[in-house]
Amino acid sequence: MSTMTASLGRSWTEQKWARRLFRGTPFRLARFFMAWGMPAAAIPVLRVPMALYPPAPDLLLMRAQAARRAGRIKQAKALCEALRPTLEMAVLQQDLRQVLAIYVEFEASMVRAPLAAGRYLSGLLCAENRRKLLLDACADLPEQPFIIQIRALCQALDGEYKEAAGRITDLMRERGEHGRKSASKAELTLLRETWTVVDRIAFANVDWAGDDVQTESSVLFERAQDSETADALVAGKLLHEQLLQSREQEKFLALCQEDFDKAVALNVRLNAIRHMLRVGLRRLPDYTPAHEQARQCLDAITPEIARQMQQVPRQKQLKSAYVNQMVTVLTLARTLRRADLAQRIVQHFVDLSEDPAANPVLWSAAANIANEVADQEQSRIIMDNTGHLPPQTQVHVRDYFRWANLVGAYDEARKFSSTMPANLKRSFGMIQFVDTLQRRCQFDSAYELAGKIHAEYLTRPWLVRPLQNHRLMTRIGELAFLQRTARVLGKVPQPQDPKGVIFILARNISQLRSYPLMVLRAFKRRGWAVVPLVEGLLPREKTGIEEIDILNGAISRNARLTAKAEEALPQLSNFHVNLDKGQVRWGRINLSHALWEDAAIDRRRYTIHWHCPELQNSLLQLLTWTEATGRVLQHLRTVSHKQNRRVGVISLFGHRLPDCLPRFYCDRFGHGERFFAVHAANGYQNYFTNFSTNISERFVLRNMTRHPEARSASFPLPQNFERYFKAHRAQAAEILAQQEDVTKVRRSTGDQKARAPEAEEAMARIAAWRARGGKVACAFGKVVCDSSVPFDGGPTHASMKDWINHCIRAVRGSDTLLLIKPHPHELNNQIATFPTEFFSDLIEEEIGENVIFLGHRWFDMHDMAGLMDLGVIYNGTTSVELGIMGIPCILAGHFAPIDYPIGHIAPQTRAEFETYLRFEKPAIVAPDIRERAALWLHYMRSPDFTLPYRFHARPVTNKKIYPPYWFGEDLKALQTGENATPSRLARRVLGQEAEPGGQRMPSST
DSSP: OHHHHHHHHHHHHTSHHHHIIIIIHHHHHHHHHHHTTOHHHHHHHHHHHHHHSOOOHHHHHHHHHHHHHTTOHHHHHHHHHHTHHHHHHHHHTTOHHHHHHHHHHHHHHTOOOOHHHHHHHHHHHHOGGGHHHHHHHHTTSOOOHHHHHHHHHHHHHTTOHHHHHHHHHHHHHHHHHTTOTTSOHHHHHHHHHHHHHHHHHHHHTTSOSSTTHHHHHHHHHHTTTTOHHHHHHHHTTHHHHHHHHTTOHHHHHHHHHHHHHHOOSHHHHHHHHHHHTOOOSSOOSOOHHHHHHHHHHHHHHHHHHHHHHHHOOSSSOOOHHHHHHHHHHHHHHHHTTOHHHHHHHHHHHHHHHTSTTOOGGGHHHHHHHTTSGGGHHHHHHHHHHHTTSOOOSHHHHHHHHHHHHHHTOHHHHHHHHHHSOGGGTTSGGGHHHHHHHHHTTOHHHHHHHHHHHHHHHTTOGGGOOHHHHHHHHHHHHHHHHHHHHHHHHHTSOOOSSOSEEEEEOOOSHHHHTTSOHHHHHHHHHTTEEEEESBTTSSOOOOOSOHHHHTTTTOBOTTSOBOHHHHHHSOOOSSEEEEGGGTEEEETTEEOHHHHHHHHHHHHTSSSOOTTOHHHHHHHHHHHHHHHHHHHHHHHHHHHHHHHTOEEEEEESOSSSTTTHHHHHHHHHHOBTTTEEEEEEEEOSOHHHHTTSOSBOOEEEEEETTTOTTOSOTTSOOHHHHHHHHHHTGGGHHHHHHHHGGGGGSOTTTTTOSSOOHHHHHHHHHHHHHHHTTOEEEEEEOOOTTOOOOSSOOOSSOSSHHHHHHHHHHHTTTSSEEEEEEOOGGGGOTTTTOSOSOOGGGGOOSOOOTTEEEOOTTTOOHHHHTTTOSEEEESSSTHHHHHHHTTOOEEEOSTTHHHHOOSSOBOOSSHHHHHHHHTTSSOOOOOTTHHHHHHHHHHHHHOTTTSEEOOSBOOBSSSSOOOSOOBOHHHHHHHHTTOOOHHHHHHHHHTTSSOOTTOOOOTTOO
């Protein structure tokens, strides 16, 4: 009877009228109550369909939403638990909208999602071509923290970072204006972190997170004392972040000082000091004011720090809050050069570790102590005393592996990982063990573990932090690249007893992808071993020769030699550093200009504040890399001589530390065929494509020890160009016609439709000067932090600054009108990248009546043809463009006539330079200079000079393309024999194939 009744019951409830009345109507009514802010009224209404019909996803979801909004936390949590099967089904069906809608409730009720859901979202976030699905699915969902950060992240990675940053700022403003109490500090902090991630993505695209971040942050700062909106931004530290990233140092430090002065608790004051020392993505020239302010604050609270150290209770469980506080003190003391305080803190931690009540919270101290090599023994004592204890949190896991990576205790890390509690094996702290696996070249295991960590991380949406999430996404991409790189290179085994050895100096994944990886495989095919000097980037393949194999991964990712290498490689002698003066020497090798290059690139300027403590800390790290590289080079020289084995070292930068050291060392102690330095570089592609692509598709590779006169592999050797010119002389007129349009590229004016009034005035003034018989010379500026030479100066000038100021002095009292044209790329962040100094800032001389400083956007090169009689060039392709136009130039930089050997004048004395500039001596250049300039461009365009090479994504500008990736279609083309570039580049290095116009080395094998 009961069965029949149930059957009848089911039959009438499934009738269309019944479903409308008892399911549809309550659902719509509940939705109405929810929309009008009456969730409590929606709950009883939903009981009717829930009683009559099987649990349906939409009903369960709405009941969970209603219970949460009505404040019935336990009921909401229980309903979310009931939604877990629904979420799993949505994942199987790839119903992303449903997945995210359920995630909103799981976040609010703090319910863990199934691991399958975490894997699903991780796969979408880490795949560039699938993030759009996430963005679309988020479109109409409530702006809860998890959805906000996912939407902003996907939007920013899709190129809409300004829109994403603007929305986050608006959200914080809205919550401040409405006086919304639910906008907790944690929520505001999450919004600020989301903005920070978006800004990092903007920076990677060499852009700002807003159209005028500097003005916006300054206005908010002025309103900070009397606006609820600004209060919300201050509470969430977004205003701090915006001021920092927009280079408003004075205002940023004022906010930090205010935080310090208001704080009562020691840890809050320490955090305020720590914030003072933060460095924005877009660097400032000098951080001395920040360090001085932070030092004064630290000194003021040092007595209180000492009191707390004395009062810490013994024989009781140490609290992580106390350890973290003292770790902050240690970090600040080291950074602010309070060595006594730092040593007291280190000893304090050692003493605490000997207490029977010591626990894993001290692992954080050990990891931070190990940052200083001199203190690593003390960190070892702490771990010897506490390392046997089981970890209790993911923070303990993180700190143990951090310590192990810093001191090179990889075997201990592996044992620790195998004995850990199961619930911590996929925790976020394991990301440090991923680093351990990478250092041991276990790329497959590292990639697999990183994916598991990310998936597990995403199962707790209320704990997902934007910075950590983005870091995991990036890490997975990096490891995918290393994994594929290992497979690609592993297809050719490492030669045993090789003919020669190629060493590569890549220090990180970003640099590795810029190396000619496919050429390394070509070297192996020719019987040459390939050995990475830095650990964790390429597979550890041995040659069977101990003196060589000891160098495989001999330099750790911390810039220190491994224990075996430390023992085997002699220390450097005569290595002298004076950072206050910007001086570095190793014996007779002067590295001072290379140090300046790195400082200039880091600070985006020409004039360096060498006393800046933050800059000095950064340069000291580079010098640590340089010393390690020097020790390796000494060993290589011995091995090459002792074994009579050919050795080459490939590096990317011939003018920066430590990459320039192989070249300088081989220039002095090497041999072009036996022990040599190789320069690897993108082909000179930007010049011809005018930034129409972000990926480099050309490559050059040159044995620089064979050609020490050249500065770079990117330009033709003068002797090769001469032969090339003679060989193509018959086609010179045709080639000139092909290349003439290069001067018409609108690098300066861009899409301007009309000339600026100031430009018209300048043209009139120039015309008047020439009409009365005067002559016009034009000095062409450069991006001031883009020197890219092994050493500066030339026969007539010590530096670019000396050159431009001498030009201004030289034309005084003469009939020469000197135009100064700044480089248009000063305003192009893809090249200049947020400069802090411009060419105009180098001018110290007074600009008189016969000098005009032109605007960046006034004139393109073809406009200059009718405005000038003589070009004045320090160094640059402008000399070639003027050659095409038939305008003579005087070249000042040492490398100018070497890089551009087309027949311009290169004066050898300052007096001679002045006579040309004052038109007291005619500037007679090569009679066929137009043809020579055209042939130089033809040479540079030639696919036989800069060879076609893509294979893996290498950026062609300062715009970051990261994580790196491989082009599968290019690898297939190599297999079918359609791309012979890797083999050709290897043959060039070995002297078996010449560059255009060059001659093959007769004895090369």
